Amino acid sequence: xxxxxxxxxxxxxxxxxxxxxxxxxxxxxxxxxxxxxxxxxxxxxxxxxxxxxxxxxxxxxxxxxxxxxxxxxxxxxxxxxxxxxxxxxxxxxxxxxxxxxxxxxxxxxxxxxxxxxxxxxxxxxxxxxxxxxxxxxxxxxxxxxxxxxxx
Numbered sequence: 001x002x003x004x005x006x007x008x009x010x011x012x013x014x015x016x017x018x019x020x021x022x023x024x025x026x027x028x029x030x031x032x033x034x035x036x037x038x039x040x041x042x043x044x045x046x047x048x049x050x051x052x053x054x055x056x057x058x059x060x061x062x063x064x065x066x067x068x069x070x071x072x073x074x075x076x077x078x079x080x081x082x083x084x085x086x087x088x089x090x091x092x093x094x095x096x097x098x099x100x101x102x103x104x105x106x107x108x109x110x111x112x113x114x115x116x117x118x119x120x121x122x123x124x125x126x127x128x129x130x131x132x133x134x135x136x137x138x139x140x141x142x143x144x145x146x147x148x149x150x151x
Contacts (some may be wrong), residue, residue: 018082
């Protein structure tokens with residue numbers, strides 16, 4: 001039996017995008033991919049991410065925000081950075097896995113911009129829904145779409 005591909009999604013705080021990516025990968029590709037997520041730092045789990053994932057039938061309420069240091073001894077095949085800051089500060093992993101960047105907009109930042117313009121809570125949640133759906137679309141094409149990318 002072929003060993004599962006080991007992938008880590010890396011974001012700044014492991015609170016939203018990387019958590020969504022981990023959950024979608026586990027749900028949609030868990031038979032072929034062993035998935036993790038972490039942050040360069042930890043910001044706690046974003047409650048709006050939990051809410052919009054639940055709307056899609058994926059429960060991440062028991063997830064926790066993890067630092068990249070927790071995976072220093074994990075042999076990874078691929079590290080996928082999902083935000084610019086994580087990509088710029090991505091640490092070295094021995095043996096070196098393939099590192100690719102797949103940037104997704106930051107839902108909390110987008111939601112704050114909507115709020116600043118007088119948008120309501122539902123409009124703010126739409127920011128999270130948009131990114132949730134973009135991440136799902138990316139995960140649905142894995143691993144083929146990551147094999148085509150390089151750092």
